[in-house]
Amino acid sequence: MKEITVNGITLAVHDEGTGPPILFVHGFPLSHSMWQPQVFTFAGDHRVIVPDLRGFGESDVTEGTVTMEQHADDLLALLDELNVNEPVVLCGLSMGGYIAWQFQQKYADRLRALILCDTRAIADTPEGAENRQRLAKMVIENGSAAVASAMLPNLFSPATGDRDQSVIDELRQTIAATSPQGIAAASLGMAERPDVTPLLSSIETPTLLIVGEDDGISTPEEMKTIADAMPNARLEVIPKAGHMSPLENPKSVNAAIHGFLQSFTS
Ligand code: MLT
Numbered sequence: 001m002k003e004i005t006v007n008g009i010t011l012a013v014h015d016e017g018t019g020p021p022i023l024f025v026h027g028f029p030l031s032h033s034m035w036q037p038q039v040f041t042f043a044g045d046h047r048v049i050v051p052d053l054r055g056f057g058e059s060d061v062t063e064g065t066v067t068m069e070q071h072a073d074d075l076l077a078l079l080d081e082l083n084v085n086e087p088v089v090l091c092g093l094s095m096g097g098y099i100a101w102q103f104q105q106k107y108a109d110r111l112r113a114l115i116l117c118d119t120r121a122i123a124d125t126p127e128g129a130e131n132r133q134r135l136a137k138m139v140i141e142n143g144s145a146a147v148a149s150a151m152l153p154n155l156f157s158p159a160t161g162d163r164d165q166s167v168i169d170e171l172r173q174t175i176a177a178t179s180p181q182g183i184a185a186a187s188l189g190m191a192e193r194p195d196v197t198p199l200l201s202s203i204e205t206p207t208l209l210i211v212g213e214d215d216g217i218s219t220p221e222e223m224k225t226i227a228d229a230m231p232n233a234r235l236e237v238i239p240k241a242g243h244m245s246p247l248e249n250p251k252s253v254n255a256a257i258h259g260f261l262q263s264f265t266s
Contacts, residue, residue, distance in 0.1 A: 001013060001014055001032075001052075001058060002014075002015055003058075004078055004081045004082065005081070006074050006077035006078050006081055007070075007073060007074055007077050009054055009059070009060040009062060009074075010059065010060045011051050011052065011053075011054065011059045011060070011074060011078055012032070012051065012052045012057055012058035012059050013032070013049060013050065013051040013052070013078060013082070014032050014039065014048070014049075014050040014051075015047070015048075015049050015050075015082060016039065016043045016047070016048050016050075017042075017043035017044065017045070017046055017047050017048050018046075018047055019045045019046040019047055020046050020047070020086070020089070020112070020261075020265065021046065021047040021048075021049060021084050021086060021088045021089070022042055022046050022047070022048050022049070022088065022089045022090075022091055023049045023050075023051075023075065023079070023084075023088045023089070023090045023091065024038060024039070024048060024049070024050045024091050024096075025051070025053070025071075025075065025090065025091065025092035025093070025096030025099055025100060026052070026053065026056065026093060026095075026096055027092075027093040027094035027095045027096050027118075027244075028094060028095035028183075028186055028187070028190065029056065029144070029147060029151075029175055029182070029183045029186065029187075030056065030171070030174055030175070030178075031052050031056050031057030031058075031174055031178070032050040032051060032052050032057055033057070033170075033174055034093070034171070034174070034244070034246065034247055035048075035050050035091075035246065037246065037247065037250030037253075037254065038091070038246055038250070038253070038254060038257070041250070041254045041258075042254075042257070047084070049078075049079070049082065049084065049088070051074075051075070051078055053071050053074070053099075053186075054066055054070070054071060054074055054182075054185075055178075055179060055181070055182025055183070055185050055186055056178055056179075056182050056186075057178070061179045061181050061182045061185070062185060063181045063184075063185060064185055064188075065185055065188040065189050065192065066185040066186055066188075066189045067189045067192055067193070068095075068098045068099050068101070068102045068189055068190070068193045069102045069106070070189070071099040071102070071189075072099050072100075072102035072103040072106060072107070073106075075090075075099070075103060076103070076106075076107050076110065079110065086112075087109070087110055087111055087112040088110065088111065088112060089111075089112050089113045089114075089115060089261065090103060090104075090111055090113075090114055090115070091114075091115035091116075091117070091257070092114075092115070092116060092117065092119065093117040093118055093119065093244075093245075093246060094117070094118050094119050094120075094217070094218065094243065095119075095186065095190060096117075096119070097116040097117065097118070097119025097120070098119065098120070098190060098193050100114055100116055100119075101121070101196045101199075104203060104205060105196075105199065108205060111205050112206075112264075113205060113206040113207065113208070113260070113261075113264060114203075114205050114206070114207040114208070115207070115208045115210065115257060115260065116207060116208070116209050116210070116226075117209075117210040117211070117245055117246055117253070118210065118211055118212060118215050118217070118218045118223075118243045118244070118245055119218050119223075120217075120218045120222060120226075121195070121196045121197045121200060121226050121229075122195050122196075122197055123193055123194055123195040124190070124191055124193070128191075129191040129192075132187045132188060132190055132191035133187075133188065133191060135150075135183075135184075135187045136183075136184035136185075136187045136188050137184075138150075139180045139183045139184050139187070140180050140181070140184055143176075143180055144175055144176050144177070144178050144179070144180050144183060145172075145175075145176040147175055147183055148171075148172045148175035148176050149172075151175065152168060152171065152172055152175075154216060154217060154243065155171070155217075155242060155243045155244050156168055156242045156243070156244055156248060157212060157213070157214035157240055157241050157242035157248055158214070159214070159240040159241070159248075160240070160241070160242065160244075160248045163240075167244075167247055167248065171244070171247070197229070200226060200229035200230050201229055201230070201231065203230050203231070203232070203233075204231060204232055205232065206232050206233075206260075206263075206264055207230055207232060207233035207234075208233070208234060208236065208256065208257065208260040209223050209226060209227050209233055209234065209235040209236070210235075210236050210238060210245055210246075210256055210257075211223040211235065211236075211237055211238065211245065212237075212238050212241030212242045212243060212244070212245035212248060212249070213237050213238060213239055213240070213241065214240075214241065214242040215241070215242050215243045215245070216242065216243070217243045218243065220235075220237050223235055236252075236256040238252045238253055238256070239252060241253075
């Protein structure tokens, strides 16, 4: 991992390979490690840039509220520090998708394409935002392992537990090792995120949307409405996967990403 200073903090980033750049942005409350199956597959002929976001993994933590826009600004500064001048394919999962919307709004000229996995365009309902505030308080009081126990049942397809419990165990360890302050700050930031639904029809960036067939957080139905609203997007539904589709069924997700990359590079 490299350590890169951006916007007054240090971010840890895995930077491997050469070729067209792909920036992988993890979900909440995870780290760069969730993209391991994609790094393994795509680093052979791409430059894969896989940061730990502010507050996660080995990156610095800032307290308070960290907005999705702040994360997008960090990513832009990171690309600049790494001298990545050509437009990137930005691949984000869930919270990584919320950040991708902000990146697209502010820095569209730095984007070659978007890959949005298991994410949403709408803002939180008032009730959803209250739950985020509760979680932010709870993680400071009870620690990150409690967040892992609360979240894990909703993240995976039943098929994943039947096939390979170790994927779930590893994610539990990642969450338990995450800073409570980092989790709280991102949770409060997600509660503030805007509804981007009105913007979807104006996003010309080529976009691949990916969703696990059993995702109960960002459902296939909801992601279809996003695909239908965007002029240059298509949706792939991944079998035997839930909200963590790139980890649960990497073979199908990587095939979808590969086909998408081919569609505009060949
Ligand atoms: C994630 O996977 O990043 C979270 O499910 C996002 C969220 O809580 O909305």
